[in-house]
Amino acid sequence: MTTMARTVVIEEFGGPEKMKLVDRALGEPGPGQVRIRHHACGLNFIDVYQRTGLYPLPLPHALGMEGAGVIEAVGEGVTHLKVGDRAAYTSQPPGAYCEARVMPAAQVCPLPDGISFEQGAAMMLKGLTVEYLFHRTYPLKRGDTVLFHAAAGGVGLIACQWARSEGITLIGTAGTDEKCQLALDHGASHCLNYRKVDFAAKVRELTGGKGVDVVMDAVGKDTFEGSLNSLRPLGMLISFGNASGKVPPLDLGILGAKGSLQVTRPTVYTHIGDHATCQKMAGHLFEKVLSGDVAIRIDQRFPLDQVADAHRALEGRETTGSTILQP
CATH class of the missing domain: 3.90.180.10 (Medium-chain alcohol dehydrogenases, catalytic domain)
Incomplete structure (x- = not known):
């Protein structure tokens, strides 16, 4: 049958x-x-x-x-x-x-x-994504700082908790104050409402002007430039999604001008x-x-x-x- x-x-x-x-x-x-x-x-x-x-x-x-x-x-x-x-x-x-x-x-x-x-x-899918982001694409260690977009989503809430469990400072972004609070409740050290603040400028402020070690960005087009502007010299932008649309073509010379930055586009x-x-x-x-x-x-x-x-x-x-x- x-x-x-x-x-x-x-x-x-x-x-x-x-x-x-x-x-x-x-x-x-x-x-x-x-x-x-x-x-x-x-x-x-x-x-x-x-x-x-x-x-x-x-x-x-x-x-x-x-x-x-x-x-x-x-x-x-x-x-x-x-x-x-x-x-x-x-x-x-x-x-x-x-x-x-x-x-x-x-x-x-x-x-x-x-x-x-x-x-x-x-x-x-979400948990294995966090596993490879944190331990394979950019192996994080205690004391590192990461900017994580869409921190109140399925991947983001797992990332917030994972970061807290390993002593990693996670700065999240989200589109409402309620979503920001949700990320904070799950372990984010800070969470920025990108509709209210310039998140790149705020990240600089929170890191004493240095920038973060790594940005993990599944939003794409709307956040890409700000993500680059949030990195410390030699930092890495991991673009792993494009919820807002595809990232536009990139002039590689910009990476040198902004501090010898690295950009990668992995998949789970x-x-x-x-x-x-x-x-x-x-x-x-x-x-x-x-x-x-x-x-x-x-x-x-x-x-x-x-x-x-x-x-x-x-x-x-x-x-x-x-x-x-x-x-």
Whole structure:
């Protein structure tokens, strides 16, 4: 008997209304694959980029990069998972907005019993992003200072807590006083309402004119110039998203003039592309959550058939913390 699973797909790029909920047949996993039945699915800005075509996909295509559930079947060669295991992932290719799917197993991670499915679905992409930002792209040490944009979002609230747990001074930015307070409550040392203050000037003031060691910027176009102006000489700008639009072309000479600055554009999927590295990074994230250093805050829940409303809330900057879809 063929098993069907409700799945969100797009047949053309565009707004939230382009997403359709359809029934898709599920097969058996092939070599290196598993079939997972979701208990919760994550929502992330990369899903918006893929839906709009900013990050093009071959069409038609399912959406979603993050989920958690139970392993139903295991293909040949998969040794780190078995039928009945709790698991969570962020992984290529997209397709997590569904009740169940067959997918590559390498980036699917055994989920500890102390972490719920909702937490697992809300934390993998965001938490692994913080792990690579803090420990791989620019390995931070106690006493370092970081400017983190969108500090009240899903990635930002994890970053605030992670920074506090490791003695890192995190200066956040957010678009409302309420969001700034949320970031402060989660461990930010300072949080600046970018609608009210020139954040680059305020960062200079807070750092005694020196600037920060590193800026972590997922906002993009609207914050890029101010991010460069917030750095100390030899500092690094990590541009890891573009919620406000793509960063315009950069004259590399500006980096020299501003103090031999460094700019990089990493992605989580490069960092977790190797199976062993992915599992190690996930283990580090799980330790942070199980120890209580990092709590996964889920502020919005939408049924799978209301995925368009979830996207509108995310794009409208109406969300805080993480958002999950309920299959």
